[in-house]
Structures are given as structure tokens and as C-alpha cells.
Amino acid sequence: MSDIRKKVDALVRPEIRSLSAYHVPDASGLVKLDAMENPYAWPAELKAGWLDALGRVPVNRYPDPGARALKEQLRSALGVPEGAGLLLGNGSDELIQILLLALARPGACALAPEPTFVMYRMIATLVGMPFVGVPLREDFALDRAAMRKAIAAHRPAVVFLAYPNNPTGNLFDRADVEAVLAESPGLVVVDEAYHAFAGDSLMAGLGSSDRLLVMRTLSKQGLAGLRLGVLAGPGAWLEELDKVRLPYNINSLTQASAAFAVAHAAAFEAQCARIRADRERLYGELTKLAGVRAWPSRANFILFRVESRPADEVFARLRRAGVLVKNLNAAGGPLAGCLRVTVGTPEENDAFIAALKDAL
Numbered sequence: 001m002s003d004i005r006k007k008v009d010a011l012v013r014p015e016i017r018s019l020s021a022y023h024v025p026d027a028s029g030l031v032k033l034d035a036m037e038n039p040y041a042w043p044a045e046l047k048a049g050w051l052d053a054l055g056r057v058p059v060n061r062y063p064d065p066g067a068r069a070l071k072e073q074l075r076s077a078l079g080v081p082e083g084a085g086l087l088l089g090n091g092s093d094e095l096i097q098i099l100l101l102a103l104a105r106p107g108a109c110a111l112a113p114e115p116t117f118v119m120y121r122m123i124a125t126l127v128g129m130p131f132v133g134v135p136l137r138e139d140f141a142l143d144r145a146a147m148r149k150a151i152a153a154h155r156p157a158v159v160f161l162a163y164p165n166n167p168t169g170n171l172f173d174r175a176d177v178e179a180v181l182a183e184s185p186g187l188v189v190v191d192e193a194y195h196a197f198a199g200d201s202l203m204a205g206l207g208s209s210d211r212l213l214v215m216r217t218l219s220k221q222g223l224a225g226l227r228l229g230v231l232a233g234p235g236a237w238l239e240e241l242d243k244v245r246l247p248y249n250i251n252s253l254t255q256a257s258a259a260f261a262v263a264h265a266a267a268f269e270a271q272c273a274r275i276r277a278d279r280e281r282l283y284g285e286l287t288k289l290a291g292v293r294a295w296p297s298r299a300n301f302i303l304f305r306v307e308s309r310p311a312d313e314v315f316a317r318l319r320r321a322g323v324l325v326k327n328l329n330a331a332g333g334p335l336a337g338c339l340r341v342t343v344g345t346p347e348e349n350d351a352f353i354a355a356l357k358d359a360l
């Protein structure tokens with residue numbers, strides 16, 4: 001045993017050994033409000049058509065490596081401006097990995113405000129790229145002066161801005177985003193994973209800068225199981241990134257399912273509209289509770305801090321009552337005492353609020 005440990009320590013890069021694996025808790029039997037999934041299944045009236053489309057996929061053949069048909073559909077569905085290119089990933093996580101693999105030259109670094117989506121830092125570490133986190137202001141807005149200073153000092157190859165931000169749920173001020181874009185020497189990736197709930201986008205602004213990329217995903221909209229992320233931006237960048245992509249990263253079943261879903265986008269948009277309305281109701285309920293501070297959200301989740309009891313204890317009590325949320329307390333700093341709840345069905349939201357009242 002100790003022999004293998006020595007070998008592992010000798011051969012595996014130290015920055016990998018010191019990482020803890022991305023932990024996905026077992027949710028079986030629980031009301032699952034931890035991962036920003038859409039709680040609704042495919043509408044019953046679409047299922048037969050979808051299964052029919054899947055039945056026609058020649059799975060004995062390799063997928064179309066360029067996913068050309070799907071890309072054409074996405075281009076109009078997502079409103080990608082004329083002249084911008086598209087790159088598809090196995091989830092936007094893979095797109096982040098492709099970007100950082102391509103940019104990780106010696107001396108290059110990545111930068112993002114924090115707290116934010118943890119994969120930016122994690123994947124940067126995986127590819128051996130230094131990562132600079134710049135604290136958000138106390139109200140979770142971008143700290144313009146701190147960003148300007150950090151960008152000038154570190155000259156990052158890429159800046160990630162989650163718009164809206166995860167786990168805080170807020171949409172950064174557009175003028176602050178544009179200031180980051182103006183002051184950055186490298187790429188700025190605006191990650192619009194929660195676009196369906198946000199009511200704002202930088203997609204139409206592609207082309208206003210040759211360093212702006214906009215990233216989307218179908219995950220939070222109702223297709224987390226498919227794994228499809230989309231990166232839009234100037235062709236000159238995407239052509240290089242495409243060389244890093246493994247040729248068949250989007251499998252045939254995902255291509256066919258996504259094509260079918262995009263052709264029936266209205267059904268998913270109806271679900272997202274429902275979720276947006278329920279988010280407002282859930283936020284209203286949370287703000288009524290004594291000992292809870294909730295932040296307004298432009299995404300499909302709500303960040304809240306519990307003040308009457310340690311967050312770890314509230315989290316455990318919720319779990320015992322059958323409700324799984326995300327515990328962010330361990331991240332500390334501005335997230336100390338914080339939990340994050342995904343907007344579920346009205347019944348799930350009610351179950352969560354009832355369990356939270358008992359847990360506080």
C-alpha cells in the first residue's frame with residue numbers, strides 16, 4: 001500500500017493531488033434542489049416524437065464531428081449574430097476546459113470575480129494555469145476598481161464573468177461588464193448558463209469586440225442530462241479552440257435530442273417562464289422568514305444566509321426532512337452561513353419552505 005502511495009505522490013502533479021474531487025452528493029429519495037436542474041420532464045406530447053428521432057440515429061456510425069445541422073439550428077435559436085462562429089462542448093464545462101487548455105502558455109493566467117462558478121478555478125488548476133480571484137463587492141456587484149487593478153497587474157489571458165453569477169444569482173451591471181471588456185488585454189468569456197432566467201444577454205454585442213465570447217448551455221433550461229454547451233464568438237478564436245476539441249465530443253444521441261428540443265423550444269420556454277414566476281414566489285417566502293437573508297436572483301436558484309443557527313446544521317436538518325439544497329458555508333468569506341436552493345416545482349418549493357421553517 002505505501003508503495004503505491006509513493007508512486008502516486010511521485011508521478012501525479014502536486015496541484016492535482018491537492019485538489020478535492022468535484023463532489024456530487026447522492027440525492028436518491030430526496031427533493032433535489034441542489035443543482036439548478038429544471039424540475040420538469042419533457043412534455044408528454046413531445047416524448048413520442050423525440051423517441052422516434054432517437055430511433056433513427058445510426059449509432060453504429062460515428063457522429064457528425066462538426067455537428068453541422070445542430071449548429072445551424074442553434075445559430076438561429078440562440079440569436080447568434082451573422083459573422084460569429086460556434087463551438088459545441090460536452091457541457092459548458094468542456095468548453096471552459098478547451099479554452100484553458102488552449103490558453104495555458106507559460107506565464108498566462110485566468111481571472112474571475114469571486115465567489116463564482118467553481119469550475120473556472122478548478123479547471124485552471126487542472127491545466128496548470130494560475131487563477132486570480134477578485135473579490136466581489138459586499139452586494140455581489142463587480143468591484144470595478146479592484147477588477148481594473150487586478151487586470152492591469154496580472155494581464156489575464158482570459159476573464160470569466162458568469163452573467164448572472166453563480167452562486168450569488170445577481171446579474172452584474174452591464175456597464176461594469178463593458179468596463180472589464182474594455183480594460184482586458186485578453187479574452188472575456190461571458191458565461192450565460194442562466195440565460196433562460198436572466199432577461200439580458202451580451203449575445204447581440206458579439207462583434208462589438210474581437211475579444212468577447214458568449215457561452216450558453218442547455219443544462220439549466222431542462223436538458224442537463226444531454227451535456228451540450230455552446231460558445232459563440234469570432235471565428236479566429238474558435239478555429240484555434242476547435243483544434244483542442246476531441247473530434248466526437250458531441251455524441252449522436254445528444255445531437256439528435258438537442259436538434260429535436262431546439263425545434264420545440266416553446267415547450268421548454270414555457271417551463272422556464274413557470275420557473276421564473278415560481279422564483280419570485282419562493283423569494284417572497286424566504287424574505288418573510290425571520291433569521292433568513294435572501295438575495296434577489298436573475299437565475300433559477302436563490303442564495304440565502306441563515307442567521308439563527310449554523311448553516312451546516314440547517315442543511316443537515318433540511319436533508320433529514322428530505323430536501324437537498326447546496327451548502328456553501330464551507331467556502332467561507334461572503335458565503336459563510338449561506339445555502340443555495342434551486343427553484344423546483346411549486347410542490348417542491350412548498351416542501352422546502354416547510355422544512356426550512358422547522359430547521360431554522
Ligand SMILES: *Cc1c(COP(=O)(O)O)cnc(C)c1O
Pocket residue numbers: 036090091092093094117162165166191193216217218219224227228229
Ligand atoms: C451550471 C453552470 C455551468 C455548467 O454547465 P454545463 O453546461 O452543465 O457544464 C456553467 N457555468 C455556470 C455559471 C454554471 O452555473
